[in-house]
Amino acid sequence: MTEKQEKILDKALELFAEQGFASTSTSKVAKAAGVSEGLIFRHFTNKEGLLDAILKMGEERAKELFSDIVLEPDPKELLKKYIELPQKVRNDKAALEFWKLQFKIKWELEIYGEHKMAELEESLIRAFDLLRYNEPEQEANLLLTLMDGLATRGILQETYDMDSATTFLKHKYKI
Amino acid sequence: MTEKQEKILDKALELFAEQGFASTSTSKVAKAAGVSEGLIFRHFTNKEGLLDAILKMGEERAKELFSDIVLEPDPKELLKKYIELPQKVRNDKAALEFWKLQFKIKWELEIYGEHKMAELEESLIRAFDLLRYNEPEQEANLLLTLMDGLATRGILQETYDMDSATTFLKHKYKI
């Protein structure tokens, strides 16, 4: 991975996250990255190939982010970490950019990456089970869904008070 | 409003909801509507003008949908109606199209129409207040956020089991 290659990925992520995939032209990416437009195609074949590379990059970073949660043995602690995730992401510019892109792409291409969540879902189910909730699958599903809502508003609604929401949630789950 | 005008709005809604605003060209809309491309601009000035017209249309239909909830005097009934909304929308092709567009546009243009929700939020707060919840504002906010998540998955994840989720939610809120 050369320096220019990284620069392209970096700027493409930024632009795709800001303006969306379709609305970001390869020439904009090239200009922002300070490289010739042709180079993008030499390295990534396609505009789609560029997106794939970014998405793969994102998946790896997401795994890092999630692994800390998934591997947590204490169920209360696991829930806490999960619920605090949006706050954490919102305060980390790089992570926020990835999330934004992830969601934007979801809506632009209408794909909901279920498999990515499978592992997380299982760990949540286990946690709720250990905490003796009656319907752990439903609880896990509800919390995952809520998370999508939290992400939606955290990203889209600048005035959204994420801290209150998080605190309230922890209170509800008695953490 | 001539027949062709309606046809344009109709097909534009369909295409914008399916493929997104930026990725739907005016020529595609014209072709789908069986109209000359120029007609779109004569009637709606702009591609954006076309979107606005559709969005206004959607707002009116949303108001109808919401008014039934907002005006409900019985708090339990209000909550029930609100929670059942996603189910209702998911089973109504026309309504689903509008919701899809609404969310797609949110993400494409990064605007979260807070004002549209204000009335709804107030009625939810009142309901939770009447039901003697300790923190009605937080409860209302949580439910609204959850709704965004429900919509996200209901639209994006074809396999999402909306009925179970709804049932479970009603159970949680003791309805």
Place this chain on the structure above:
Amino acid sequence: MTEKQEKILDKALELFAEQGFASTSTSKVAKAAGVSEGLIFRHFTNKEGLLDAILKMGEERAKELFSDIVLEPDPKELLKKYIELPQKVRNDKAALEFWKLQFKIKWELEIYGEHKMAELEESLIRAFDLLRYNEPEQEANLLLTLMDGLATRGILQETYDMDSATTFLKHKYKI
């Protein structure tokens, strides 16, 4: 000639003179005149037909302007009137508009309306002859050419000092 017809001619003249023929769309004319675009075509067949109507109108007004000069029996007086013409036109908004259009059209369509000038040229030749100039044809031709230059600068160069130029010319021709 209905009121609307006149309004069309009026506004078309104004716009053609300001922005040129090619750069003025029939829709602009219709909007400025407060009529439907179709009406222009009902009355004038073509965009070109509209131009022709305006040009004909202009020719008549030019004849009025010139007739006073051409019919002047005293050669000195004739020269004086001719030389003072640009000043006169420059101070008359309506006349200036016509001249401007006339010149703009000349350059846009590359036609030099020689026949319009023939009568004027003859009267100038006669005048120079009576004043015992050696080469009255050449003198007339020179003055006519100079007039084109005077018009060019009078219209195009806002800062052009037409009064000085006129005074100097009269002095040169001993008037």
Place this chain on the structure above:
Amino acid sequence: MTEKQEKILDKALELFAEQGFASTSTSKVAKAAGVSEGLIFRHFTNKEGLLDAILKMGEERAKELFSDIVLEPDPKELLKKYIELPQKVRNDKAALEFWKLQFKIKWELEIYGEHKMAELEESLIRAFDLLRYNEPEQEANLLLTLMDGLATRGILQETYDMDSATTFLKHKYKI
């Protein structure tokens, strides 16, 4: 400057001079130059950018043409060279094209490039001064204005007898 770039400039000059700026589409230019339309924009940004490039080219050639006059020390010779300029231009196809464009643009965009003439005017004033004319500024101004007329007719009126006019003028200025 690649071959294709030059070809674009060349054909654009030709077409702009023939048909005017507004009436010459970029696709016509591209077709005439045997180039893809996109290339025009890659090299010149805009249709206006293309015009600017041509105009700058013209200015340089005009400077060459004028410098010979402006630097002439002998006043009689200077006047002679100046008066003979239109003849010279009319017999040089490339130069004529530039002049035509220059004038067409003047009328289409209504800008009179005074500053370009300033140097020339000063040298004319100096010449008339040396030749002991009473009002050298007025004389210079008159001759410049006459030149605009000469150009107008030389370009627009194919039958205009430029040689006679030039001869007569030289005779008038005793050259």
Place this chain on the structure above:
DNA sequence: CATGAATGAGCATTCATTCAT
């Protein structure tokens, strides 16, 4: 006489992509 709906061709410009160097 007058309108407003409607069209097809054309416009300037942008786009993703290819290729010779």
Place this chain on the structure above:
DNA sequence: AATGAATGAATGCTCATTCAT
């Protein structure tokens, strides 16, 4: 590896013109 020239198709939009009412 990297560039910059080049392209063909597409984009949003405007144009002159027609026609039913």
